[in-house]
């Protein structure tokens with residue numbers, strides 16, 4: 366079979382691009398630690414705020430959604446709903462989430478109603494929050510300060526009021 370020279374060049378260029386893309390994914394994952402949000406499990410959105418439901422910690426009261434596993438090691442279970450995150454929704458009178466500097470925090474999120482988003486400023490945490498599904502990402506906070514998080518998926522009339530705060534204390 367005869368293959369035109371120009372066609373061969375396209376084959377080679379396409380193969381080279383695949384290698385470049387694979388390298389970009391590999392380097393961002395293994396060198397820069399960029400994580401893809403992992404769906405870790407399923408919950409029932411109707412009962413997720415019941416203590417102990419589905420083996421997670423999205424239950425009331427809200428304070429119990431912040432769990433210190435060991436010194437400097439935390440898990441935070443944030444329940445999203447129109448139009449707040451709990452815990453941390455300072456705009457709705459909730460206390461900010463507070464951890465000491467140097468902490469590693471794993472965030473678990475799910476939604477009680479519609480699709481929301483979760484972006485934590487100053488970190489690489491950005492994920493979709495879906496009813497029925499638990500999403501999980503981890504960050505380490507080496508700088509004290511205020512880290513705001515916002516909903517970045519349009520979720521209804523008061524979407525712009527859906528934000529909260531994490532304080533990293535010195």
Ligand code: CUA
Pocket residue numbers: 446447448480481482516517518519520521524525527
């Ligand atoms: Cu929740 Cu926008």
